[in-house]
Amino acid sequence: MNCTPGGDLRLGKMAEQMFSGAALTPHVATIAALCRRTGAQRILDYGCGKALVHHDGAALEEGEPLQPLTALWRVSTIDLYDPAYPPYARRPEALYDGVVCTEVLEYCPSEAVPVILLELFGFATHFVFLSIVCTDVDPERGEVERATVRAPDWWRQQLLTAQRARPQVFFVAACSVTHPDNNERHDVYIEG
Numbered sequence: 001m002n003c004t005p006g007g008d009l010r011l012g013k014m015a016e017q018m019f020s021g022a023a024l025t026p027h028v029a030t031i032a033a034l035c036r037r038t039g040a041q042r043i044l045d046y047g048c049g050k051a052l053v054h055h056d057g058a059a060l061e062e063g064e065p066l067q068p069l070t071a072l073w074r075v076s077t078i079d080l081y082d083p084a085y086p087p088y089a090r091r092p093e094a095l096y097d098g099v100v101c102t103e104v105l106e107y108c109p110s111e112a113v114p115v116i117l118l119e120l121f122g123f124a125t126h127f128v129f130l131s132i133v134c135t136d137v138d139p140e141r142g143e144v145e146r147a148t149v150r151a152p153d154w155w156r157q158q159l160l161t162a163q164r165a166r167p168q169v170f171f172v173a174a175c176s177v178t179h180p181d182n183n184e185r186h187d188v189y190i191e192g
Contacts, residue, residue, distance in 0.1 A: 023103035023131060024048075027174060028058045028072060031100055031129055034172065035073040038126040040097035043073065046120055047104030048080040048088055092123060099124040102131040105155075106146040117162035121169050130159075130173040135185065152177065156190045163192055 024031075024045065034040070045051065057066030069078055079096070082088040099120050105113055120128050132155055133146065152175035159171050174187040 024053050024100065025058055027100075027102060027129065027131055028053075028069070029060045030172070030174070031098070032060060032073045034098060034127050034129055035075055038097060040073075040126055041076045042094070042096045042098075043075050043078045044092055044094075044096040044099045044123050045078060045080050046082075046099055046101040046123070047084075048082045049085060051080045051082075051088065094123075095125050096123050097126045099128045100130075101128070103133055105130065106133050106149065110150070113158055114162065117158055118165055121162050121166045121171075124166065124169045126169060128159075128169060128171040130171065131176065131187075132173055133176045134188075135176065135178045152188050152190055156192070159190070160192050 031043075035043070053069065057068055058072060060072055070076065075097075079092055079094070080088045081090070081092050083091070101120055105116060108116055120130075134150060134152055134155070152173075155173060155175055159173060163169065163171060171190075171192050173190045175190060176185050177188050178185055
């Protein structure tokens, strides 16, 4: 990875333009449904980046006014954690009804994935939601190099293995893949 404290030299991006937490935005409605389904009140956003969507708000559907995520998800608390971003680097000590982790794991070395997944499940009492990009970097999108590019089936096996430590916690993972016919990205959902 070409990232430095000043940004990504290869892409010409300043640090302020990177890891904003915007990867959460396309999944706001899915997470809201998970919160309603489980009655979740306490959520952890693990790997939140700069968490701008938490500060700016989001909408369940395009064109709706922005609202705080606590209102959209109907939860009392959303804690933010990102060990790579000092303002949110303090490791949580609590348990959460749900843990959300969007576009984080693919930037971690594959040998670290099992340990991180165990940590995610260890924080959760009801569910873990993940979004994972399973494709190579697309230079036209200005993407940062990924350390672990694996198929959804590989991620499913990793998740099922981690889930054994907390079988009462279910997971939903939105795995972003590229359609072979038109090179468009879409999500393949895996659950367990």
